[in-house]
Amino acid sequence: MHTPQFTAESSSNGMVERDFTVGDVPGVLWSPASGADRAPLVLMGHGGGAHKKHPAMTGRAHLLVTGCGFHVAVIDAPGHGDRPRTAYDEQEIAALREAQAVGEPEGPIVVRYNARLAELAVPEWQAVLDALQALPEIGADGPVGYFGIAMGTAIGLPLVAAEPRITAAVLGLMWPDALIEKARQITVPIEFAVQWDDERIPREAGLALFDAFASTEKTLHANAGKHIDLPRFEADSAVRFLARHLGRAVTVPA
């Protein structure tokens, strides 16, 4: 099994940050600065239009690495971050901008574009997981979790359905259309976020996706507010959920 190719390393704020590639896919691995003990791995998916080192990713990674001692990995989704956009990416992004400009629903475009990205990204994630598990500080038999909201769910939910190594996941804020059948195949513990007053994803659609998971342990967190208003404290909750299921103590704010 091949390990990732590391291309840069730095350290700050209690975390070692290592850029890597697995094949053509660029990623980042954050690890505790304090040492090389074997520890659980959390895969995180970034949102649409963002990238592997978006502040939402570095902030959550910091909670997971310094609060729980986890390793955290993020890769750029196809067409995002350091990866080239194809003509198809440009076409779908233009369609999305056009819909937003004229006030038409963006759901149908996001659903089909993200479903296509998930088809590409799931095997990429599986190859990255193979490579990361070849590192001695992660290992092939340690616990693996997933944490991704919005496009991070559009890609992550099919990944969790396909990947028995992932044993707990935090997901949310996505239309059910392309995902509901895969949610029915998922049995691991799930924490799932919806926004109660989401102006893009109808309330019933969000609840239907939560309902579809076959997991005996699943928790819905629905907060008042619009799509963009997902509260900061849900990141702390996600960290506690992952700590509980991946088997680590946690130190995070209340």
Added chain:
Amino acid sequence: MHTPQFTAESSSNGMVERDFTVGDVPGVLWSPASGADRAPLVLMGHGGGAHKKHPAMTGRAHLLVTGCGFHVAVIDAPGHGDRPRTAYDEQEIAALREAQAVGEPEGPIVVRYNARLAELAVPEWQAVLDALQALPEIGADGPVGYFGIAMGTAIGLPLVAAEPRITAAVLGLMWPDALIEKARQITVPIEFAVQWDDERIPREAGLALFDAFASTEKTLHANAGKHIDLPRFEADSAVRFLARHLGRAVTVPA
């Protein structure tokens, strides 16, 4: 303003426990063993058929007192614990047992009985709060929270609607029928629990009650499982919610 009449005091497990009465109402006040600094007060409501020192109450009190430094008070609801049952109590309890025995819905009986108990209990709680705020270690201007599930919500929700001194509340697991109008008057932060597979309270009924709160900050926690399966970790979550809104740091398990 009259203070409560203290009738017994003991200390264990980091908590001072003081039994008290305010008029005819017996209660218990738990406080940090470590000292008499002024601290926020959490009122807790027990469930139907339980009492002020039920293990669910002492367990939650321990988290709030030793984890956050709060004072915690519980009173026996009318017809519960150390209080006499009236002929009306006996009649409603018999009706409930009969419905359970023959498999008829208990909702209509619980709703009407708990609504009557709430009419009696809300002014009792307000007198108890007056008395507790006359204690120097609580004070008249400190933060006050409420935490009660099931019958603790049937009584607590009207209390929160009536009582501007309560600035945050954890509620859940109750039919909306007698409560929805009062929920529409509530604007303080709310954390609200429903069980996704509740065999007694229909899912739509639980969601409708959450929807009715006028609070700009409200969070629904819906967990897979039946009415009785509310997970233990929701108590930890409630403690963190109250710590956040009443202004205290917290130390609780992940």
